[in-house]
Amino acid sequence: GRGCPVPGPGRPAAVSPPPGSGRTGGGAQYRLGSLLGRGGFGSVFAATRLSDGAPVAIKRVPRNRVRHWGELVSDAPLEIVLLAKVSTGFPGVVQLLEWLVLPNDIVMVLERPERCQDLQHFIRARRFLPEEEARGLFRQVLEAVRHCTSCGVLHRDIKPENILVDLATGQAKLIDFGCGTYLQDTVYTRFAGTRSYSPPEWTHFGWYYGRPATIWSLGILLHQMVCGEHPFRRDRSLLQLTGSFCFLCPECKDLIRRCLSMLDSVERPSLEELLCDPWIAFCAACVAAQGSWDGNTQPLCWS
Structure with a gap:
């Protein structure tokens, strides 16, 4: 070899x-x-x-x-x-x-950053992330996905376990391209990734487009960040949470619901639309105001 x-x-x-x-x-x-x-x-x-x-x-x-x-x-x-x-x-x-x-x-x-933790454990240690913290990390993930797209790469397995957080700087890194493939504009008829993140069009029809399927998994990811749990039961009904979800701001709720549009994948926003979304765009001002990252920041108590 x-x-x-x-x-x-x-x-x-x-x-x-x-x-x-x-x-x-x-x-x-x-x-x-x-x-x-x-x-x-x-x-x-x-x-x-x-x-x-x-x-x-x-x-x-x-x-x-x-x-x-x-x-x-x-x-x-x-x-x-x-x-x-x-x-x-x-x-x-x-x-x-x-x-x-x-x-x-x-x-x-x-x-490998010297002090790092995957996003799954990062969330579990805090139960969930306050919107301010989630917003900055989620925007970084969006920019990473946009970078992959510009390189002609489809990751296909976006989930908390495949995002690394540098605890010293707050930098999020997308990892594990083992399920990835070349990005194409035509449909995919083979699924690779984690089943619980697969879009409904794959479950029901056996096909999916790369970009809308990515937005679907990003919607699940954002829900996990701000609520601390996966948004779907096995029947794919969106959970009507009486806990943390009801404390989210309307803009964050709306963003999650649009990413998780089940009726038609074209109804989901594009990556560029997500980056221009009011809830996401607010992140830039937050980063400027927060200054240096504190890896030990604790979530706000919403209960």
Whole structure:
């Protein structure tokens, strides 16, 4: 096998991982730490780069679990091709630093903030996020998704577990492109991602468009941020919450409901419309007023 370094933060990425000097191992260059997560496609470990002590994440995927290989590089899994496309130094998307092909595994070396937490645990520690805090993080996610779209990449698995929060800076980063694919304007007839985030058009008709499906998952994400729970039961009826949801401002409620439009996917707002939404646009003034990030900020009590 061969390894292929790809551009790190601040350097432009090619359409596919650029060629590099071949090497079949990287264990001697990194000190492996604790297990960060394990899924159907592989495992992610905390690690340290020995050359400079920088924290990184190492994702190992068994070769026999790679479902899709990149069209532009014969021995690069599609996940690596997609990561290379979005690894342009944009702060809201995890940067692919290097990748290796081992006899039995594909290994990805990814950036990792020194103090970070995935958004799922970040929310659970606070039960839910006050609108002011949720607004800033959600806007960052929107900008990350817009960046991916501009690079021709569809993530397809947007959820709290796949968003990393840098506790030192408040920067949100979109991670895990294992379910991603190339963005297309035509329908998709194969679903990849988390079923509880799949749009109703997929459930009922077996097809979906990439952009409206993304807005659907973003609506679920925002609800989880401000209410601390998934908005749907199994019958997909929107919960009529008597708790935290009723304390949301009308603009936030309206935004969630529009993202979760079930009757017609074209009724959902576009990414650009979301970024111009009054509730989201208010974020810029909030950031200017708040100043530096406090990772220990506690939610307001609305009960």
